[in-house]
Amino acid sequence: MRSNVPGPIPLLCRVLSLSMILLIGSPVQGQPSLARASSQVQDRVVKIYGAGGVGGLDAYQSGFIVSSIGHVATAWSSVLDVDPIVVLNDGRRFESKVVGFEPSLELAVLKLDVSDLPYFEVPAGTTEAPIARWGDPVLAVSNLFNIATGNEPESVMLGRIAARSQLDARRGTFETAYQGEVWLLDLVANNPGAAGGALVDLQGRLVGMLGKELRDRRTGVWLNYAIPSDVLRAPIGDIIAGRKTVAPVEQDPLLAREKSHNANTLGFQLIPDVLETTPVYVDTVSVNEPASRADLRPDDLILLVNGRRVPHQRAFRDQLRRIDRRDDAILTVQRDNEILELTIRP
Template sequence: MMNIQKLAVLVVACAAMNLAAMNITAAQDSLAPSSRDAQRRVAKVYGAGGLKGLEAYQSGFLVSPDGHIATAWSYVLDVDPIVQLDDGRRFESKIVGFEPALELAVLKIDASDLPYFPVPADTSVQWGDPVIAISNLFNIATGDEPASVMQGSVAAVTQLDARRGTFKTPYRGDVLILDLIANNPGAAGGAVVDANGNLVGMLGKELRDTATGVWLNYALPASALRATIGDIIAGRKTTAPVESTPMLPRNDSHNFTTMGVIMVPDVLETTPAYIDEVMHASAADRAGMRPDDLILLVDGQRIESQRSFRRILRTIDRRDNLNLTVQRNSEILNLVLKP
């Protein structure tokens, strides 16, 4: 009797598994018609890189009909990148704004009436849901070919284990763990869509577990990006330099000496604004700045290089506080330097 009961349970379990597999297969088959439509909303992004194994390309996706493109914030954006759309058109773009804590940037190209992804307010996918990742992985689509497509499913919705520094990223929040290989070069910033072609996430940058060496395939939920993308497009949050701000006399403005910092040698036009040394008991020391800190923002203005850092300091009265956003290893910190 017991064997019959066990057999019955086994039959029911197998039937349930087969039904689940059939449902997943059917859902995955339904992805094909929507994938081409989603590809038209994905862009290829070309910028800085090309040396020491640093790829000079990544991915992005349109988030407005007027040419706003969301992408991953990375070294590729150290210059204003070139954007290529699905139809083969190429545009020079401008960086409208970025949010280091989300590793998100928004670009703008001079185009209109473009197909785009509405960014959802809620995360609509859960464990087991089929998804498609669309990106410029390995720079395969070099011309007017559609962006590359990978099919898989959501393996989990969870938070990164950042408490032990396992994954070195400034992002703190839920991620979509994917059962497809999403950490290929060039894939960062690509779109992840559901069975209906709706945007559900943005592929994150290459990320490896420092303890095990295992690469993580993940995406940031689109809902986590929605508010920041909206603020950047609406002009409520911008990191673009304010060109019209007048320079102050050198004795009246902030500078490296008044801050109490020594920068790394400025040998290139785009030398990053890294701190080499912090003077003891200086304003920078009191603010908590440390050697090797990278200056990202000053009073909300993007620091593109050490020279742009110097120019922006010349526009700020030395009697005023400096609101700094810095990157320290994988952390993003907001510091206030008081004169």
């Protein structure tokens, strides 16, 4: 009988020892501190500086490291119009190159010349065990408002996943190129400079990438969202593995002018090339030419040619020179908020 019911004396000892453990451990608080969850990811998030600073465009945003050899995932934006500067958590500054670019995901991947970096796995999750569920607490880690500089830690905000949804469920309400699935968040995560920041769970695992600022055109309501890591996993993996790159190819031979494509043979004209880096905007499209048959339209912005990034008209002309004029040319263009892939057949 005694063996079943612990007597008061041993019980007292057990309680005392439990109490001692509690006393030695962290103080009991109404709300547990998320200090560990917040600090453990700081060495994997970065500050990114690039073009901007005029016309209401910010010259800074956030990113996170996805490989030990210096791949950084971030949001595609005008900040990346120049080769961006990346500042690591320890204050080290690097120049970087855009090596990956998924216009439809608003994803860009930068590469720094460095090794042995701590990095985030980009998990895919499974149907049974998704990377996060509705209602889960999450931390948004970003350099919003460029509050931190140098080696100062980025800002950490706490919130919850409000929903997983299609961002274009109400097409036209929100102006965004990305129209796939998102985590909708109940915290004001998408501030200036927060785009490309990391959304992590309380164990420090990557859950998604913070999106850009997004505002309902009519009501003025701001939406806070992140692109889920399972959506990002494949494209980031392809880019890191080198299976996919937007870096211009130089091994394809430069063809003679009459043997290669140019804008005229395809049947459209660009805006005048007056700048060092004039964007590849379509000015006019001739009727009944290859371009018009593929439904290229004036004001389209050409982002990729055969999957290669063309940040300016020089790069565009150069890429066309490497395509035989008898071959198709695949143009990835941005039309308002849509990303379209147009195949132009000569």
